[in-house]
Amino acid sequence: MGAFVVCVAASVTPMDLAELTTLRLGGPARHVVEVTTERELIEAVSSADGQDERVLIVGGGSNLVVADEGFDGTVVLTRTRGISVDSDACSGAMVTVQAGEGWDDFVALAVGQDWVGIEALSGIPGLAGAVPIQNVGAYGQEVSQTIASVRTYDREANAIRTFAAADCGFAYRSSRFKAMPDRHVILSVMFQFALGDRSVPVAYAELARTLDIAVGHRAPSTDVRDAVLDLRRGKGMVLDADDHDTWSAGSFFTNPMMSAVEAAALPEGAPRFDQLDGTVKTSAAWLIDHAGFSKGYGTGPVTLSTKHALALTNRGGAKTADLLALAREVRAGVEAKFGVTLVNEPVLVGCTLS
Ligand SMILES: Cc1cc2nc3c(=O)[nH]c(=O)nc-3n(C[C@H](O)[C@H](O)[C@H](O)COP(=O)(O)OP(=O)(O)OC[C@H]3O[C@@H](n4cnc5c(N)ncnc54)[C@H](O)[C@@H]3O)c2cc1C
Numbered sequence: 001m002g003a004f005v006v007c008v009a010a011s012v013t014p015m016d017l018a019e020l021t022t023l024r025l026g027g028p029a030r031h032v033v034e035v036t037t038e039r040e041l042i043e044a045v046s047s048a049d050g051q052d053e054r055v056l057i058v059g060g061g062s063n064l065v066v067a068d069e070g071f072d073g074t075v076v077l078t079r080t081r082g083i084s085v086d087s088d089a090c091s092g093a094m095v096t097v098q099a100g101e102g103w104d105d106f107v108a109l110a111v112g113q114d115w116v117g118i119e120a121l122s123g124i125p126g127l128a129g130a131v132p133i134q135n136v137g138a139y140g141q142e143v144s145q146t147i148a149s150v151r152t153y154d155r156e157a158n159a160i161r162t163f164a165a166a167d168c169g170f171a172y173r174s175s176r177f178k179a180m181p182d183r184h185v186i187l188s189v190m191f192q193f194a195l196g197d198r199s200v201p202v203a204y205a206e207l208a209r210t211l212d213i214a215v216g217h218r219a220p221s222t223d224v225r226d227a228v229l230d231l232r233r234g235k236g237m238v239l240d241a242d243d244h245d246t247w248s249a250g251s252f253f254t255n256p257m258m259s260a261v262e263a264a265a266l267p268e269g270a271p272r273f274d275q276l277d278g279t280v281k282t283s284a285a286w287l288i289d290h291a292g293f294s295k296g297y298g299t300g301p302v303t304l305s306t307k308h309a310l311a312l313t314n315r316g317g318a319k320t321a322d323l324l325a326l327a328r329e330v331r332a333g334v335e336a337k338f339g340v341t342l343v344n345e346p347v348l349v350g351c352t353l354s
Contacts, residue, residue, distance in 0.1 A: 017066040017075070017349075020058050022125060022239060023249050025320045026066025026349075029056070029075040036079050038098070038187050042153045042160075045185050048074040049155055056349060057185060059099070059127035062239075063134065063249055067350030068320045078129050080187075083109070093193045094148065099129025099186050103136075111221045115193035117146040117200050119224040120207065123232040125239050125250070129186040134173045134345070139228050140203030144170035148192040152177070153185040160187070172281070173254050173345060181347070199224040206231065236307035248311040249346035252327060253284040256340050266338065284334075284342055285310040291337040293330050302326050320351060327353055 017026025031053075035041040048055045054073025058064065080100035087093040093115045097106055107122050109115075120139040121131075130136075131143045132150045147165045154161045161184075169176035177184045194200075198218040202208045208215045210227045219227075232238045236245030263272050263280035267290070271283040288309045289295075296306040301318035303326070305311035312323055312330075331342045331353060344353055 015075075017058075017061075017064075017070060020075070020077070021061035021064050021066060021249075022247065023065065023323065024247055024314050025068075025318060025323060026064070027068045027070030027320075029071045030073055032075045032077065034077040034079050036081070036100070038080055041076065041078060041080055041099070041185065041187065044074070044076045045153060045155060046158060048076075049158075055182070057129075059130040060102075060125050062125035063130065063346045065249060065320060065323065065344075065346050065348045065351065069350055071349060078127060080129075082188075085113075087195070091192070092195050094190060095193060096151075096188050096190045097128045098188050099127060101128045103128050103131055107225070110191075110193065111225050114195050114197050114221070115191070116196050116198070116221060117141070117193050118143065118191070119199050119221040120202070120204070120228050122225040122228045123238045128189055132168060132170075132175055132186060132189055133177045135170045135175050135178075137173070139207045139231070141200070142170070142172075144168070144175075145200075146191045146193055148190045150177070150189050151187045153187055154183060155185065156183050172257065197221060234307065236305045236311060236313075244315050245305040245307045245311070245313055247314040247316075248305060251284070251308075251310045251345050252312045253288070253310060253331070253342040254345045255281050255284050256287070256342065257281050258340070270338075282340075287334045287338055287340060287342070288330055291330075291333040293333060297330075298326055300326070304330075324351060324353065 015032045016028050018024050033044045035044050045055055056071050056075045058075055058077050078100045080098040082098040084096045085093055103124055103126050106128055107118050110118050120141040124136055135142050135144045149162050149164050150168055151162045197220060199221045201216045201218055205215055211219045211223060213219055240246045257279045260280055271286050273281040275281055293304060295304055295309050297304040300322055301315050302312055302322040303315055305313045312326055335341050
């Protein structure tokens with residue numbers, strides 16, 4: 001039996017993308033295929049490519065905004081599983097995780113196994129295959145700090161390609177995979193972890209305060225995970241079906257990066273974080289709040305989260321058009337007040353902010 005037959009057997013059609021995204025938004029997909037092995041994943045994508053069919057890979061749907069019109073192509077749900085470990089006292093643990101493994105389950109496993117370096121990335125929704133795409137980060141850690149390599153199916157070359165971390169183009173919420181969205185299917189990610197029960201040095205002031213340590217100090221990894229989960233819950237950043245503040249795609253805008261001259265023009269009190277390359281990062285949440293969009297802003301079916309000004313949330317019964325309208329309003333307000341154009345963090349499918 002060919003893998004194509006397996007793919008057809010796993011078809012789930014029709015389906016609204018709203019059922020597959022944490023925003024619970026998005027119209028119908030023409031065809032949905034669920035794949036559970038690497039071979040099925042490659043064959044589902046290459047077979048659609050061979051028929052000039054558009055492809056949308058969906059993991060946990062937590063960084064996706066899909067148009068109300070839906071997606072006229074094949075949606076491939078990555079449900080491939082498996083984690084393999086090669087561990088020794090000298091080089092630490094080399095751990096390979098298949099794309100369909102749940103990210104936070106993997107973080108919990110890492111903390112339990114004394115694999116150090118992703119404890120502050122606790123509570124981020126979605127699947128492991130997506131984490132290299134925007135180089136997920138939170139509370140002073142980025143996933144690129146522990147990734148050793150990323151195994152991909154290159155749709156253009158019709159070949160398997162493995163990229164060492166240095167070749168992944170990792171940057172703030174970006175990578176070569178994000179820059180070339182229709183080219184690479186992430187099959188698995190290999191991490192290299194140091195071993196130990198204490199975290200890497202805590203780099204985020206709010207987290208350090210919560211742990212009652214100084215920035216740059218270590219804490220038990222389990223404490224770091226617990227503290228991060230508590231902080232995230234307080235901001236509506238841990239999925240909870242009963243809490244509309246979490247019906248979101250997380251932060252809707254990235255933190256703007258600017259030149260030192262541009263940063264100097266921001267009002268007093270605006271956060272400024274110097275970057276190694278000489279640029280300065282400011283806080284999108286601060287800009288939004290100080291442009292008059294405070295937590296809970298909005299009266300329609302989409303509002304800012306009541307816990308975090310940076311998350312746009314579906315209060316129930318919303319359409320993607322409602323979300324885009326509020327996103328445009330916020331972006332225009334920030335631009336008018338500060339001259340800074342916010343950039344969306346989630347991937348927009350079939351829609352734009354312009
Ligand atoms: C409440 C909440 C909190 C969040 N907090 C954070 C945070 O703290 N930090 C952070 O960085 N992000 C955060 N996010 C965003 C999101 O969780 C991450 O970007 C996550 O890695 C997305 O994973 P996913 O599996 O849901 O990807 P999806 O939303 O399914 O997909 C996102 C993009 O990646 C592509 N993709 C997915 N899997 C693959 C694959 N195997 N191969 C090729 N392309 C693929 C999709 O086509 C799409 O373009 C948050 C989101 C929510 C809802």
